[in-house]
Amino acid sequence: MIPFLSLKQITDKYSSEIHEAVARVIDSGWYLQGIENEKFETDYSKWIGCKHTVGCANGLDALIWIFRAYKELGYMKDGDEVIVPANTYIATIIAITENNLVPVLVEPSIDTYQIDENLIEERITKRTKAICIVHLYGQCAYTEKIGELCKKYNLKLVEDNAQAHGCKFNGVMTGNLGDAAGHSFYPGKNLGALGDAGAVTTNDTALATCIRSLANYGSAKKYVFEYVGRNSRLDELQAAILDVKLHHLDEDVQLRKDVARYYVENIKNPKIVLPKIFDWDQHVFHLFPIRCEKRDRLQAYLTENGIGTNIHYPIPPHKQECYKEWNHVSLPVTELIHATELSIPMSPVMTEEEIRRIVEVINNF
Incomplete structure (x- = not known):
């Protein structure tokens, strides 16, 4: 796994x-x-x-x-x-x-x-x-x-x-x-x-x-x-x-960027929307969010293939019970992101074998 x-x-x-x-x-x-x-x-x-x-x-x-x-x-x-x-x-x-x-x-920009x-x-x-x-x-x-x-x-x-x-x-x-x-x-x-x-x-x-x-x-x-x-x-x-x-954070951030660059250059599945990177200095890849219309199916498929994922976040704040006074509000861009986002593994300790495997499995979805 x-x-x-x-x-x-x-x-x-x-x-x-x-x-x-x-x-x-x-x-x-x-x-x-x-x-x-x-x-x-x-x-x-x-x-x-x-x-x-x-x-x-x-x-x-x-x-x-x-x-x-x-x-x-x-x-x-x-x-x-x-x-x-x-x-x-x-x-x-x-x-x-x-x-x-x-x-x-x-609302956010759908590009960033x-x-x-x-x-x-x-x-x-x-x-x-x-x-x-x-x-x-x-x-x-x-x-x-x-x-x-x-x-x-x-x-x-x-x-x-x-x-x-x-x-x-x-x-x-x-x-x-x-x-x-x-x-x-x-x-x-x-x-x-x-x-x-x-x-x-x-x-x-x-x-x-x-x-x-x-x-x-x-x-x-x-x-x-x-x-x-x-x-x-x-x-x-x-x-x-x-x-x-x-004192190791700069090195760890660079390792994250290396993982992200490999993802960006090698994930080719047209069903997957990759994050748009406009300036590599302006991103440290705490997460690597991809989007897919069939997000839940993709997550289940990755789990079946031994790849852990997470959703950030399944329910936006304005649809939460604790803020029910906003539940009627329509924020379509926010709701689209929350309905389609899936975070794939991202960390400074991932191996090349793991990264290649993740890309291979995603491209075969």
Whole structure:
């Protein structure tokens, strides 16, 4: 069986360094808010090219804290609107509604699967305060037009960078293109912890300071609480593990690109729609999404042939029960993607034999 993703193989690749890092934390006797957090945050900021990294418990919290901090700092208030792609993972939407803000769903481009820059301006109102872009599947969602719209209407640009560690736009890393970015280090991400973990990156010192307090019960000074916060801290073990993997991330991203290039050049089945790659620097292939009208049959066929797959995602946010007030809304491009997308194996530990086998089986479908 060719797994969709083998986290064990990925971890084994750096096993000795990870064991050393874990032992260092255990022996230190200091397990929260210590030198491992400080080192990872410093190294990640340097890698991204930003001033501040604030570690937190997970990627959802990272996005929640960004919007919450903008409210605490007086930039947003209940009922304000945030423009967001309709075809994102639901966490992006939850982060907005959790803060009593209103998501304004915008269709993606069928060519890029990213928010359609040409549909944004018509959705901007007096209550719009931000555009939240999602670098879905590992592809850059930022465009110069989106940046211009933010300047024209004085909007914050928030990045959901959960799937795009290492992606670039004109040499600038995603996570440093907007005003703030949320990062997930869920184990399956390009930069994955051995558990849940997340971070916010920003060049805004006031925002970073506020988020650091919010994620520490609302406290910047022990037993002094400026905000009603929560406990959402990156622990020392995960920080140490992430720092190990960060130093191999550029190499791992290149390996992903090598797999993607082979797929693009060799999958020839006319029933399969491959992702369109406009700039290889603007994609880090967290996932390799293909589309097929007979998606469910294709998935069953691949399973029968020993190839693991996944669907990202079978039900779009506006059709979920938790957002039933939107269930009547028609978003045909989003719905087409969700009905036809299938993710095939993609990781930096795949063998040439596995990659060739996947292509062969898909071409015979």
